[in-house]
């Protein structure tokens with residue numbers, strides 16, 4: 221029997237990006253097919269669960285930084301299945317009037333987010349594909365909650381999602397479309413699976429396995445991640461492994477997940 225939280229359209233026998241991530245983070249919104257696919261990838265890359273944890277930790281520090289910097293409007297693209305340290309929890313702890321729109325194209329992620337956000341009228345959840353920036357930015361809920369017509373600074377978050385857009389030109393164009401649409405003073409935050417000098421054949425095997433069993437996955441270099449922030453003022457400490465973004469790696473070692481945050485200049 222399928223559990224009651226599963227939306228009707230979900231095929232629980234096909235692994236999903238969102239549910240595999242939930243599994244690695246210790247969540248319960250996943251099925252045997254997800255866990256089997258996860259195990260296949262972990263067989264060649266045992267550090268993967270740690271990579272995903274440092275990514276999630278980066279996201280938490282990043283939202284805290286942005287909220288402390290005065291950002292009150294967040295657009296979280298590829299937001300995933302809600303788990304500890306959701307964007308609205310961190311942002312609304314700083315200011316209860318903060319607003320968050322979550323966007324994902326996975327029905328489990330969207331369904332669960334809608335359920336836990338019932339009654340929180342400063343949040344919305346969109347079932348949409350981030351590869352269609354116009355549809356997302358023109359969406360009435362996005363316009364209404366993020367006050368886009370007033371030009372208030374917002375934060376656009378793309379945490380661990382752009383590596384699921386394998387085509388470099390498509391990824392570059394869609395990020396540029398969001399960057400262009402952000403009002404001055406807005407922030408763009410990105411984390412991305414990285415192609416670093418640490419990478420070895422076994423990581424290529426993990427990427428190949430993930431691509432074959434779940435969804436196409438594309439690692440990018442530090443420079444490619446920096447290029448996504450083109451034209452923005454890069455927040456210190458720059459484009460770095462997630463463990464080094466406004467904290468210290470406990471043992472000095474880093475994993476192949478790169479992040480960076482940029483702010484759109486305010487014209488004077």
Ligand SMILES: C[S@@+](CC[C@H](N)C(=O)[O-])C[C@H]1O[C@@H](n2cnc3c(N)ncnc32)[C@H](O)[C@@H]1O
Nearest residue numbers: 238241298299300324325326349350379380384
């Ligand atoms: C690895 S999870 C990251 C979740 C969260 N952003 C974080 O960093 O903790 C990636 C999420 O992106 C979503 N995703 C992948 N491709 C997407 C697309 N084209 N449009 C919207 N969401 C997408 C997946 O469904 C999944 O929930």
